[in-house]
Amino acid sequence: MGMRSRNETRWNVPFHHYASLEAFLAAPLQVGGNTFRHHGREIDVLIENRRAATTLVVFNGAIPLNVQYLPYFTGRGIAEDLGLNLIAVSDPVLAHRDMTVAWYLGDETTGPLRPILVPAIQHALEQLGADQTILFGASGGGFAAAHYAPYFPNCTALLVNPRLTLERRAQDKMATYLRLAHGLDSNGAMTSSVRGLLADFGPTDLAAVAQHGLNHDLLIYQNFFDSTFLQHHLLPFLRVAGAGPRCYVRFTHDGHGHVPIPPATIREILDVLASDRTAAVDAAGFSPASEVSNLTGQFLPEIAERLDSLGKENRRLGRERDALEVQQVKLQERVADLRSRSDALDDKIRVLNRRVEHLRTEPPLWRRMWHVVPRSFRERLQRFIRRKHA
Incomplete structure (x- = not known):
């Protein structure tokens, strides 16, 4: 089992090292990388102070498997563009080389991460002194943002196409x-024993927590054509926890499947949320989740149009497929004809080869003619030749 290496220099910021979480909490805030040791593992938090009224706290989603180094931070570009303070948290469990997402839960070495990261983030927020906090994450990072948000009352949690449960459609990554992280071989199914193992690390289904009420604004941005996350994450979550007054949803169409949100869109949303404008949530395009049936109704004409378009495209592809199949049949017939003609030519070549071999082994013409001359004539000719040479 390999581990990822550390490389701090690639971030082009100073890194400040602390012997423990307690040492970090006792020290004045330092911008740049902040690394403290916990149970033998480095935990990294990147802090950028722009003296803004809003601080963006970013949890990364799944990272590419070929990422070789930790720490791994996201959110720097958008925070700089919008002039926001930034707290970017690197998930230390991703030190395992074959792991792409760990949901900021923790592992056997770190123990549960929430009791470690929450005070570290709170310390940074207090030192930055901003008026507003936005926790942000996409996909698996959205799970982490929603998990941690209750520990920052009155914050805004912005989730983009989030994973909202580890109970469904997560078996490969969970395995x-x-x-x-825990030395447990399994198929990734969420059994009672797995729930017991993870009980101290965090919830396996965020709806079970959110249904008791939210102490923060929960904003969920969902691509309507990301069918897996829509059907297995968002809609089940809303059925349980969507009636609360602080849960909001924005549906959109960014393409089919689990595709990233367009950068311009997330910048627009964060810019509005970070402003002092009243009704910023509504201005950012989010509506109360309790109106989700009405929201989905807004998309029905577009869905019908897209389905019709997909049907036309499918029929066009069907016609092309049929034409290709006809061409394939003709090509197969042509190949069969050429193969038959080739076999016939091979037969002729074999006959000619046998004839050539026969001609090569036949005696000369004079010898063949000698045998057809009458015997008496041959004997007289032989006596004549002997007398002539005598």
């Missing part, structure tokens, strides 16, 4: 997490 990897359980094997590397």
